[in-house]
Amino acid sequence: MATWNINSVVRRTDQLLDWLARTQPDVVALQELKATTENFPVQAVKDAGYRSLVVGERSWNGVALLSRHELVPVIKALPGDASDKQARYLEAAINGMLFACLYLPNGNPQPGPKFDYKLRWFERLKKRTAELFATGQPVVLLGDWNVVPTDADIYKPDSWRKDALLQPESRQAFADVLAQGWTDAIKAVYPDKVPFTFWDYFRKHWERDAGLRIDHILVSSALRVLDAGVDRDERGAEHPSDHAPVWAEIELAEKRRKKPAAKPAVKRAAAKKSRPAPKPSAPSDAPLAG
DNA sequence: ATGCCGAGCATCGCTCGA
Numbered sequence A: 001m002a003t004w005n006i007n008s009v010v011r012r013t014d015q016l017l018d019w020l021a022r023t024q025p026d027v028v029a030l031q032e033l034k035a036t037t038e039n040f041p042v043q044a045v046k047d048a049g050y051r052s053l054v055v056g057e058r059s060w061n062g063v064a065l066l067s068r069h070e071l072v073p074v075i076k077a078l079p080g081d082a083s084d085k086q087a088r089y090l091e092a093a094i095n096g097m098l099f100a101c102l103y104l105p106n107g108n109p110q111p112g113p114k115f116d117y118k119l120r121w122f123e124r125l126k127k128r129t130a131e132l133f134a135t136g137q138p139v140v141l142l143g144d145w146n147v148v149p150t151d152a153d154i155y156k157p158d159s160w161r162k163d164a165l166l167q168p169e170s171r172q173a174f175a176d177v178l179a180q181g182w183t184d185a186i187k188a189v190y191p192d193k194v195p196f197t198f199w200d201y202f203r204k205h206w207e208r209d210a211g212l213r214i215d216h217i218l219v220s221s222a223l224r225v226l227d228a229g230v231d232r233d234e235r236g237a238e239h240p241s242d243h244a245p246v247w248a249e250i251e252l253a254e255k256r257r258k259k260p261a262a263k264p265a266v267k268r269a270a271a272k273k274s275r276p277a278p279k280p281s282a283p284s285d286a287p288l289a290g
Numbered sequence B: 001a002t003g004c005c006g007a008g009c010a011t012c013g014c015t016c017g018a
Helices: A013-023 A042-047 A113-134 A168-179 A185-189 A264-273
Strands: A002-005 A027-031 A051-055 A063-067 A072-075 A089-094 A097-103 A139-144 A215-219 A223-230 A246-252
Touching (some): A002 A013, A002 A139, A027 A097, A027 A139, A051 A089, A063 A089, A063 A097, A113 A168, A139 A246, A185 A215, A185 A223, A215 A246
Parallel strands (some): A002 A027
Antiparallel strands (some): A002 A246, A027 A063, A072 A089, A089 A097, A139 A215, A223 A246
């Protein structure tokens, strides 16, 4: 499975199709479609082997879930404020698991009404994720969280200190979600030095690997993370999104008791940890996504 | 303090993103 803030699905349909064909994730969460539901490339995605569930919006926002398997809609908006019409949240059931695709408000400039909206949205999200975790069912939260969780998740924290993504309130809200019991998939695989997921278009930040980690995959306690990573090559492509896809391989936690033998996927994850993070120009890790 | 880049559109100048 994977999550990708694609920054216009119309502008980058070809890149999306190439990436799907190459990496073949089972489930994909997309954010910042910048397209209405009608303008989403449903047929091209279908031809690539994926069903799609889209909550679009003209010009801004927009989220979608793609799946190779049957995809049952659960909710198409974050509960808690019927007046909030921004297309930022979507849940679907796939293969007995629940997938939530979220695009958390950016919140800049800060302070101000946009930051207030971000924090209110986060409070609504915390309620929903607490409900989902409490079911004990396998649940995955994927998306652009617009939060740099700690100073270790950004190239140079002091240069972004006033940004909404680094504010103590934003970080506390993210920590509150994690404290419900979720596992941060990237952090689980890279406990020491995490890979970045976003590099803005300015000042050759990509070329300098001056990035941020703001796209996150959180899994519930019914699931176990086998491996995870970032498809950095997509950020180095022609006319790229400013975000790279983040992927994770998971399995049901109960499987561990049934199959105690070591799995190759686990070995691969262990080997990956011992390597230094690749440079932007280096080929990305094998982009297999469960 | 600002623009830097890139995308959408009520398009050639603004808003938004992060």
